[in-house]
Amino acid sequence: MTETTTSRTIKVDYLARVEGEGALDLRISDGKVASAQLRIFEPPRFFEALLRGRSHAEIPDIVARICGICPVAYQMSAVHAIENAFGVTVEGQLRALRRLLYCGEWIESHALHVVMLHAPDFLGFPDAIQMARDHGDIVRSGLILKKAGNEILRLLGGREIHPVSVKPGGFHRVPTRTELRSLTAPLENARDLAAKLVRWVARLPFPEFEQDYEFVALRHPDEYPFNEGRLVSSRDIDIDIADYETEFEERHVAHSTALHSLLKRRGAYLVGPLARYTLNFDRLPATVRALAQEVGLPPVCRNPFKSIVVRALETLFACEEALRIIAVYEPPGEAAVEVVPRAGTGFGCTEAPRGICWHRYEFAADGTIERVRIVPPTSQNQPSIEADLAAVAADILDQPDDIIRHRCEQTIRNYDPCISCSTHFLKLNVHRS
Amino acid sequence: MSGSGRRRIMVVGIGNPDRADDGAGLAVASHLAGRLPNDVALIARSGDILGLVQDWIGYDALICADAAAPMGQPGQVHRLDAADGKLPPGTSLTSSHAFGLAEAIALARELQLLPPTVTVYAIEGACFNAGAPMTPEVAAAVGQVAGLIAADCRLGAGPKPKSLIDRPAGYRNIGLRGPTRKVGPMFCTGLKTGLTPRLGGADAIFVRSYDAAEVGLAKSALAGLARRGFPGR
Numbered sequence: 001m002t003e004t005t006t007s008r009t010i011k012v013d014y015l016a017r018v019e020g021e022g023a024l025d026l027r028i029s030d031g032k033v034a035s036a037q038l039r040i041f042e043p044p045r046f047f048e049a050l051l052r053g054r055s056h057a058e059i060p061d062i063v064a065r066i067c068g069i070c071p072v073a074y075q076m077s078a079v080h081a082i083e084n085a086f087g088v089t090v091e092g093q094l095r096a097l098r099r100l101l102y103c104g105e106w107i108e109s110h111a112l113h114v115v116m117l118h119a120p121d122f123l124g125f126p127d128a129i130q131m132a133r134d135h136g137d138i139v140r141s142g143l144i145l146k147k148a149g150n151e152i153l154r155l156l157g158g159r160e161i162h163p164v165s166v167k168p169g170g171f172h173r174v175p176t177r178t179e180l181r182s183l184t185a186p187l188e189n190a191r192d193l194a195a196k197l198v199r200w201v202a203r204l205p206f207p208e209f210e211q212d213y214e215f216v217a218l219r220h221p222d223e224y225p226f227n228e229g230r231l232v233s234s235r236d237i238d239i240d241i242a243d244y245e246t247e248f249e250e251r252h253v254a255h256s257t258a259l260h261s262l263l264k265r266r267g268a269y270l271v272g273p274l275a276r277y278t279l280n281f282d283r284l285p286a287t288v289r290a291l292a293q294e295v296g297l298p299p300v301c302r303n304p305f306k307s308i309v310v311r312a313l314e315t316l317f318a319c320e321e322a323l324r325i326i327a328v329y330e331p332p333g334e335a336a337v338e339v340v341p342r343a344g345t346g347f348g349c350t351e352a353p354r355g356i357c358w359h360r361y362e363f364a365a366d367g368t369i370e371r372v373r374i375v376p377p378t379s380q381n382q383p384s385i386e387a388d389l390a391a392v393a394a395d396i397l398d399q400p401d402d403i404i405r406h407r408c409e410q411t412i413r414n415y416d417p418c419i420s421c422s423t424h425f426l427k428l429n430v431h432r433s
Numbered sequence: 434m435s436g437s438g439r440r441r442i443m444v445v446g447i448g449n450p451d452r453a454d455d456g457a458g459l460a461v462a463s464h465l466a467g468r469l470p471n472d473v474a475l476i477a478r479s480g481d482i483l484g485l486v487q488d489w490i491g492y493d494a495l496i497c498a499d500a501a502a503p504m505g506q507p508g509q510v511h512r513l514d515a516a517d518g519k520l521p522p523g524t525s526l527t528s529s530h531a532f533g534l535a536e537a538i539a540l541a542r543e544l545q546l547l548p549p550t551v552t553v554y555a556i557e558g559a560c561f562n563a564g565a566p567m568t569p570e571v572a573a574a575v576g577q578v579a580g581l582i583a584a585d586c587r588l589g590a591g592p593k594p595k596s597l598i599d600r601p602a603g604y605r606n607i608g609l610r611g612p613t614r615k616v617g618p619m620f621c622t623g624l625k626t627g628l629t630p631r632l633g634g635a636d637a638i639f640v641r642s643y644d645a646a647e648v649g650l651a652k653s654a655l656a657g658l659a660r661r662g663f664p665g666r
Contacts, residue, residue: 129536132543140544147487161480
C-alpha cells in the first residue's frame with residue numbers, strides 16, 4: 001500500500017475463499033471510483049476447442065472437468081444440449097434422478113460457500129477455521145450438509161467429484177430403491193440443519209446496500225428450476241434457451257481471460273441465487289417460502305450480501321426436493337433412453353449453483369462435435385461484480401485501505417465466484433489519484 | 434477406542450492421480466490395500482478433502498500420506514506429528530482445492546473432531562503437471578512410506594496398554610529420565626543391554642507415542658537425549 005495526498009494504492013495479491021485466481025484493480029480519482037476491474041488472469045483452458053472432433057458420447061466426462069465444485073451443472077447442460085440436437089426427451093424417473101443429482105450439487109456447493117467461505121466475512125473471522133472456535137455447531141452443520149450432498153453425488157454419480165455415471169439419454173447405471181433410500185436419514189438430518197442454518201445466517205449483520213439488477217434465470221411452469229425452463233429476466237426477457245444469443249453476447253476485455261457476458265440492449269445482468277429466488281419465489285415449496293417470511297427475507301431481494309440467506313434457503317429446498325424424489329422413486333426399466341446421432345445444433349441451459357450455465361453444440365451426422373460454446377455463470381456475473389465493487393467502494397472511500405479491501409473481497413464472495421470455470425482469480429489493487 | 438478395546442486406526446492416502454507426484458498419497462494407499470490389519474480403515478481421497486473431517490470421527494489414530502510441495506529433494510519423506518501442532522509451512526501439502534489436508538486437520542482440531550494421534554507422511558514432490566508420470570524418486574518413496582505406515586499400524590493396532598506405553602517386540606527400553614519426570618515410552622533398536630544404552634550412528638530411536646498426551650513427554654525425552662550427546666535421530 002502506498003499513500004500520498006493525491007493518490008493511494010491498495011493491493012491484495014490473491015483473494016482468498018474463492019474458487020480460482022484473479023485480482024481486482026480499484027482506481028480512485030478525485031475522491032470517486034474511476035473504475036473497478038475484476039482481473040481474471042488464469043490462463044484459458046480451451047475446453048471448447050478440445051471438444052471439437054470428438055464424439056458426443058465423450059462430452060459429459062470432458063465438460064465435468066471444467067469444475068470440481070459444479071461438475072453436474074456442466075454435465076446436465078451438455079446432455080440436455082445433446083438430446084436437444086438429436087431429438088431425444090428424457091422423462092419420468094430418469095429425469096427425476098437428474099434433478100436429484102443436481103440437488104446433491106447444490107447442497108454440497110451451497111453448504112461449502114455459506115459456512116466455510118462466506119459466513120466468516122460477516123463475523124470478522126479470517127477463515128472458517130478461526131470461526132469454528134466460536135461457532136463450532138454451525139461449522140459442524142456445514143460439514144454434515146456438505147457430506148449429505150456429496151453422498152448423493154457418490155451414490156448417483158459414482159463419485160463425489162466429476163461424476164462418471166451421466167450419459168446422453170440418462171445414466172450408465174441407476175440405483176436400486178434400497179440404495180437410494182439409504183440417503184433418506186442423512187438428508188432428513190441435513191434438512192433440519194439447513195433450516196437452522198437459514199435462521200442463523202438471517203441474523204448476520206448485513207450492509208445496507210441494494211442494486212437495481214436485471215435478474216436472469218430459468219423459469220419452469222411447475223418447478224423451482226434445475227434443468228429446464230424458459231430464460232426470463234426481471235424486465236422483458238422471456239425466451240427459449242435456444243435464443244440466448246439473440247439477447248446476450250460475450251465480449252473480450254483486456255483485463256480478464258474470461259469473456260464478459262452482457263445483455264445486448266442493457267449491459268450487466270445478474271444470474272445465481274438472488275435471480276433464481278426472485279424470479280421463482282412462487283415455485284418454492286410452501287415450507288421454504290414460510291421460512292423466508294419468518295426470517296424476514298422478502299420475495300424480491302436486491303441486497304447481494306443477503307445472497308447467503310438465499311443460498312441457505314436453496315440448500316433447504318434441495319434437501320426437501322431430494323427427499324421428495326427419493327420417496328417416490330421407482331427404478332426405471334432402462335438406465336438410459338436410446339440416443340441416435342444426427343446432424344444438428346442443440347442447446348442446454350441449467351441452473352448451476354452460481355447461475356445459468358448455457359451450452360450450444362453443433363454436431364455432424366455421426367455425432368462428432370463441430371463447434372461448441374459454453375457460457376459459465378461467473379463470466380456472466382463479472383460485469384455485475386464490477387458494478388457492485390464500484391458502488392460498494394464509493395460508499396466507503398474515506399475508510400482505511402484495510403476496510404475497503406475487506407469489503408471489496410466480501411462483495412466478490414457474495415457471488416461465490418467460480419473463477420476456475422469462468423477461466424479464472426484475486427489480487428486487489430486500489431489506485432487513488 | 435473401539436468397543437473391543439482395540440485402537441481404531443484410519444489410514445488415508447490423498448492426492449490427484451492425474452498430476453504426477455500429487456498421486457503419491459493415493460499410490461501409498463494402493464500399496465497398502467490388503468496389507469493392513471483387518472481392523473484398520475484404509476481410504477483414498479482424490480477430491481473433497483474437507484469431507485475427511487467427518488470420515489475420521491471416532492478413530493483413535495489417523496495416519497495420512499500426501500504429497501508435499503517441492504523443496505529441492507524429491508522423494509524426501511517427512512514424518513509429521515499433526516495432533517497438536519500445525520503442519521510446518523515449509524512442507525505445506527499440495528492440493529488443487531481451497532481446503533487441503535492442513536486446513537482439514539486444523540478445522541477438525543478446532544471442532545474437537547481430530548483423533549488423538551495424527552501422523553502425516555508427506556512425500557516431497559517435484560512435478561505436478563497434469564498427465565505427467567510420477568518422478569522416479571517419488572515413486573520409490575511410495576513403497577517406503579507404505580512400509581512405515583504398515584509398521585505403524587502393526588504397532589498401534591494392538592490393545593491399548595495399561596501403562597503409559599508398552600514396548601514393542603525387538604525394542605529395548607532406554608530407561609532415560611527426562612527433564613522433569615521418568616520417561617517410559619522410549620525404545621531403540623541395536624542395543625545389547627538396557628538401562629544405560631549407548632547409541633551408535635546406525636541406531637534408530639523409536640518413540641512410541643500414539644496418544645497426544647504422550648507427545649510432549651516424548652519430545653522432552655528426545656531433548657534429554659540431545660543434551661546428553663546421543664545422536665539426534
